[in-house]
Amino acid sequence: MNQVAIYKNPSGFNVYGAAKVLFACKDPEVIISGPYETGKTRAALTKIHLLLSKYPQARGLMLRKTYKSLHQSALITFEKRVLPCPSDSPQSPLRRFGGEKPEWYDYPNGSRLVIGGLDNPDKILSSEYDFIYVNQVEELTLDEWEKLTARCTGRAGNAPYTQIIGDCQPASQLHWILKRDRVTLLHSRHQDNPMLFDPQTHELTIQGRKTMDTLDALTGIRKKRGRDGLWVSVEGQVYEFEMAIHLIDRFEIPKEWIRFRAIDFGYTNPFVCQWWAVDSDGRLYLYREIYMTQRTVRIHAKQILKLSLNESISYTVADHDAEDRATLEENGIRTRLADKRISVGIEAVAERLKLAGDGKPRIFFLRDSLVETDQDLETSYQPTHTIQEFSDYIYPTVREGKSADEKPIDKDNHGMDAKRYAVMSRAQKRSLLGIVAQGKVKGW
Ligand SMILES: Nc1ncnc2c1ncn2[C@@H]1O[C@H](COP(=O)(O)OP(=O)(O)O)[C@@H](O)[C@H]1O
Numbered sequence: 001m002n003q004v005a006i007y008k009n010p011s012g013f014n015v016y017g018a019a020k021v022l023f024a025c026k027d028p029e030v031i032i033s034g035p036y037e038t039g040k041t042r043a044a045l046t047k048i049h050l051l052l053s054k055y056p057q058a059r060g061l062m063l064r065k066t067y068k069s070l071h072q073s074a075l076i077t078f079e080k081r082v083l084p085c086p087s088d089s090p091q092s093p094l095r096r097f098g099g100e101k102p103e104w105y106d107y108p109n110g111s112r113l114v115i116g117g118l119d120n121p122d123k124i125l126s127s128e129y130d131f132i133y134v135n136q137v138e139e140l141t142l143d144e145w146e147k148l149t150a151r152c153t154g155r156a157g158n159a160p161y162t163q164i165i166g167d168c169q170p171a172s173q174l175h176w177i178l179k180r181d182r183v184t185l186l187h188s189r190h191q192d193n194p195m196l197f198d199p200q201t202h203e204l205t206i207q208g209r210k211t212m213d214t215l216d217a218l219t220g221i222r223k224k225r226g227r228d229g230l231w232v233s234v235e236g237q238v239y240e241f242e243m244a245i246h247l248i249d250r251f252e253i254p255k256e257w258i259r260f261r262a263i264d265f266g267y268t269n270p271f272v273c274q275w276w277a278v279d280s281d282g283r284l285y286l287y288r289e290i291y292m293t294q295r296t297v298r299i300h301a302k303q304i305l306k307l308s309l310n311e312s313i314s315y316t317v318a319d320h321d322a323e324d325r326a327t328l329e330e331n332g333i334r335t336r337l338a339d340k341r342i343s344v345g346i347e348a349v350a351e352r353l354k355l356a357g358d359g360k361p362r363i364f365f366l367r368d369s370l371v372e373t374d375q376d377l378e379t380s381y382q383p384t385h386t387i388q389e390f391s392d393y394i395y396p397t398v399r400e401g402k403s404a405d406e407k408p409i410d411k412d413n414h415g416m417d418a419k420r421y422a423v424m425s426r427a428q429k430r431s432l433l434g435i436v437a438q439g440k441v442k443g444w
């Protein structure tokens, strides 16, 4: 930036670069894309807040793919960084409805900001809005985005223009966001965030040095997207995992479905415990997981038992560490040894991920299965749950072609391993059941 670009807005928040362009933009669909920590969310939140403050009776909607994920991310920034004071304090000009899980905010001028997730579409899509803010648009399908745009066409009629604003992290270069002509796509940079770069001198701040060091230490696709802001596809990915197919909304798991757990031990690396359910066709559903560093197995055991209360868990399959397995056993969790064969396991998982004759895969992951976010992993931009490992789980020498026995890069694979143990535990069962069905083994 050769010129210090400051847009001084009434909340005293100065915006730079792409955030400044976002503030001035009146296009009907605008998305700000960029690497981690470039101020995308704060800028988008501030803009919708200022629009609602400016235009009386205006209706706004803030949402993410699921309500829970919004609640744990942008809603915190909104309360802490955007509102003049927390909405539950007596001085707050805004009134919050819904308590700890806000459903909407009412502004003193009659404007309203509705809060939601696409996991509850009926609740949010039955109204018209003047302004919509979508956090992490890359998680949405084009169809979902279009449904939202249909709710933001000016019929609400309380502001001189309507706008749907999104923020996103770069994803695959084939993503619909890049192909949609109607979207004005802005690219934010670390230099746009005054917490990281001094706007006058353009020098890194102390915080900026720390953040950039952490981002520089990233590798692979995570670095290309999260540090460099590039829209790139993953090369050499072990699994053909697709959010739109394999990641599904939560549902009540029927009582009669078999449930089991799969564990990969770790302390410096994450300890992963996954809870799986099996439907009557043998499909697997990951419905809960612990993904946490720096906790002892003893503490994990307590939490695992507590979370499994009222559930009938058929078995727990675990990594082979003798001491950790003994600790689990002492604490009431008996485990079976996992089948750790990598190539066979990967093939079994890959087979399940493929669409079967009925158009469905044989393995699913329920959204928001993580019990608690590991803050250390989050602040160092490491994967915080299994789904996030898929894009980092790659073969090393993809360009030269891979030999049959080649193993994926041994990094960020803790959830991948637990999932493999889970799938292999069913494979054993299936082959045995096959033998039973053929009458070769009786009474198994
Ligand atoms: N213009 C700004 N002025 C002050 N702080 C900012 C500004 N932009 C971003 N920040 C701060 O930087 C951090 C990262 O911003 P955030 O909007 O969450 O980034 P992103 O969504 O790009 O990851 C937050 O703590 C935010 O408050």
Ligand SMILES: [Mg+2]
Pocket: 040, 041, 042, 167
């Ligand atoms: Mg953000």
